[in-house]
Amino acid sequence: MDEVMTAADASASFRSGSSPPSIFPSNVPLLSAFLSLALAQFLKPFTTWIKEKRWDPRRMAGSGGMPSSHSATVTALTVAIGLQEGINGPTFAVALVLACVVMYDASGVRLHAGRQAELLNQIVCELPPEHPLSNARPLRDSLGHTPLQVLAGAVLGCVVAFVVRNSN
Secondary structure: OOOOOOHHHHHHHHHHHOOOOOOOOOOHHHHHHHHHHHHHHHHHHHHHHHHHOOOOHHHHOOOOOOOOHHHHHHHHHHHHHHHHHOOOOHHHHHHHHHHHHHHHHHHOHHHHHHHHHHHHHHHHHOOOOOOOOOOOOOOOOOOOOOHHHHHHHHHHHHHHHHHHHHHO
């Protein structure tokens, strides 16, 4: 007669083979991506201070600036997936395409949108006071990244993915 495994048996065998829960997720790509994002955002006020000699803690929550947190996040995710699953699988391919799109967008479309916002803000400032748009709230002009900021984010993402992978 065939043996039937009960739910209690399955639960007991699952518990005996699993390790105790950890405070950190065991998903290395996910951990790498979020850690890289947090580190890039944390670094932004410091790089602003080095470049512009002013301390602006709001840079931690803003977009744009050095290094690109978007690039750091998608690069860490892609590298961690490549290290964990290899570079021949579909998961790595999807992550790589996503990373390329995000980094292209950050240094292309979003950078130019930020530059256009800068010009529009300048035009609005030069309008006479009686013009209906003279009191318009300024547009955010720190939207995108220079290629150097994207590269710095990508390097940061690679480093974080390797460190997280080697620490597990």
